[in-house]
Amino acid sequence: MSILNIENVHTYYGNIHALKGININIEKGEIVTLIGGNGAGKTTTLRTISGLLKPREGSVSLNGEDILKYQAHEIVYKGISMVPEGRGVFARLTVLENLEMGAFSRNSKEEVTRNMNRVFTLFPRLKERRTQVAGTLSGGEQQMLATGRGLMSNPTILLMDEPSMGLAPVLVELIFDTIQQINKEGTTIMLVEQNALMALTIADRGYVLQTGEIILSDTAENLKKNPTVQKAYLGME
């Protein structure tokens, strides 16, 4: 049974029709990637799932429950957490304070400590820098922090928006390794990426989004071999 089900979703920015009836299914324990060019609607899809945008039509359901009726902040309590594009860490707060903010929706102290320890195991670097102000971290460290903050609410699904953006290749690899690690620990992941090759390498399945429509969906292996995908997103002839 799929845990996240998006059906015929139409989202608008004013009069601009950004998502034109997309359907996405995510199974428990999967890594699903959404690839596509600039302006294809990748971030819009994530913002629609996390409730920051409301679609005009269609349905989004989590474990069979319609979540469109919930506000963005309530959806976090349902188990969906987002790591925003461009990281969006609280620059003036310390690493520790950022992580504590991530646990805002969690009241139990033990649970927060457990999640904090999990984040520090995944990112030992964050533990070293826990008293440092987030704004003074490097880009890679900020991405780690944003990811860690997303995990602090112990989500069933983690939505990740372009984690590789603006990072050196070696850091991109590190982040993607961690994504796999998080997934192995039982968190389902929806990954939006421009770096299609990397995304398809770690993902189980993928969707290709073009100007608000899903033009392809298949296993990651098959997508990698698909000539359209190779030409348009993998830079192969």
Add this chain to the structure above:
Amino acid sequence: MMIKKENLIWIAIKTGLLSGVIAIFLCLIGMIEVFSKRDVIEHIITLGDFILLVSAVSAGIIAARAASNPDQEKQPLKNYLAGALAGLTTGILIIAFIGLSQTINLRSVFLSASPSLFKLLTFKGGTSWIWIYPSIGLASGLLGTTLFLLPEKFRQPITRAIFITFLMALFSGLFRVIMINRAGSIAKLAKYLFGQTGLTLSGATIFFVAIIAISMFWTARSKNLQEGFSRIPKAGQTSLRVALYVLLAYVVIMLPQVSGPFIAQVVVIVSLYALMGLGLNITLGFAGLLDLGFVAFFAVGAYTVGLLTSYGIFGLQHIPFWVAVPIAVLVAMMFGAFLGLPVLGVRGDYLAIATLGFGEIVRLLAGSDFLAPFFGGPQGIIGIQKPCLGTLGEFLKVDVPRICNGIEFGGPKEIYYLAVASAILVAFIALRLQKSRLGRAWMAIREDEDVAEALGINLIQTKLLAYMLGAAFAGLGGAIFTVLVGSIFATSMQLIVSINVVALIIVGGMGSIPGVIVGAIALIGMPELLREVSEYRFLFYGAALIMMMLAKPEGLWPSQATLRELHHEDPGEDLDVASSQAKA
């Protein structure tokens, strides 16, 4: 890099010209003349002289600093040359100004360029000023250079001593009033130290020397003292602290009895602004929502108490103050929500404009003829019943105050306790709020609204609570203001009050609770205490704000987050706390 000689001379002259222009500017706006009526040291230096001197001495310091080259060894001669030149230029510019004023009539443009100003500047006529100003300028420049060249351990005590002695001189009237009504020896001491206005020469010398001595002793010994304190066992430390608090409480409680109504009133006004500041600190400092119409909530609190307790024709209920205050706070909170709802989606600059409009609407409505049957319009609401601890007599008829059988909070000396206690209570509440879950939600919203929402923070609820709690604090301030004055007029709810509150938060340090108190004392208390200064209040505000932004943008008593942002300091000392939290 070598500084060329011509270059050096030019820098010195430029500095001198600048300080001269400032001195002339202060003359032309009438400040020097007003300040000359007040002595710093009795019969020797007036406040006006002092300010002119300061401008020349600072020209000397700045020029001397510009002349010193960090790559080279110290060349005192070069520094002295620059300092002297700058001071001299200042003096020459002032005589040029006096000369100019004697050939053409400046008064047709500058109202304050009066004959009495020039009588003052030329030392009651004569021509001695032609050589006095350059020589005083020269001497000041040299003095400035000497100050600059002194090693740190001497310079710091001396500048500190000059500054504190100057403050003592400014506030000498207050000390004198307090001391002169005491027993014989204290009154004698007061007469010895303080003159009618300003310090006596002996008083100034005593303060100056004493502060240098204390300052040098402190720098040498403060480390030992701190170590000594930490060596005392824990229980001893606590009891020492408690003793300190008790002493502080005693001073706070006794102050109005000793000082008289004037100082009590100043403290009340500072407390009221602190209340408003603490309120705005929640919306602006914690949650990052700029509100330029904050006086509206103050007005709501004031009018609510006025309408509920007044024995005048507009009084509706005649209930005691103590019952009216909670109602006023609740009504202010409702207005907070009422303002908050429409502007929930508005951010940044637009929010400032929208709230500005709200503040003006409340003031105009309260003072309008349209609502005059309810709020008294331009005539305001008068005859507000003073708070009474005890039983209040029956309401007999309009315009007759009810009799208080008990303690009546009739004047500033009594309302002082009300205002100070409220400010302390509200500061405590604000402190608890800052550390609460709600406080952290506000902080997240201030940093990034979208991310905050994505982390599970209810934007609507959290923002509305910020507006409502901020409004509640301001409403309490308004309620106390009403009984202090005994009447309310819409004209006292001016935009400038809102701006004062924003300014005091900025000067104190945004988001910092002690900062609000310090800001209120600096921006509201000081001008209230110094009559002469309050005439130039807005000039001082402007200058203070600009200087703060340049020299200390984080405020006088900044919060942790601002400090970190502006200085990227390594918060190493927090490590222990952080690791213990991580373990917990």
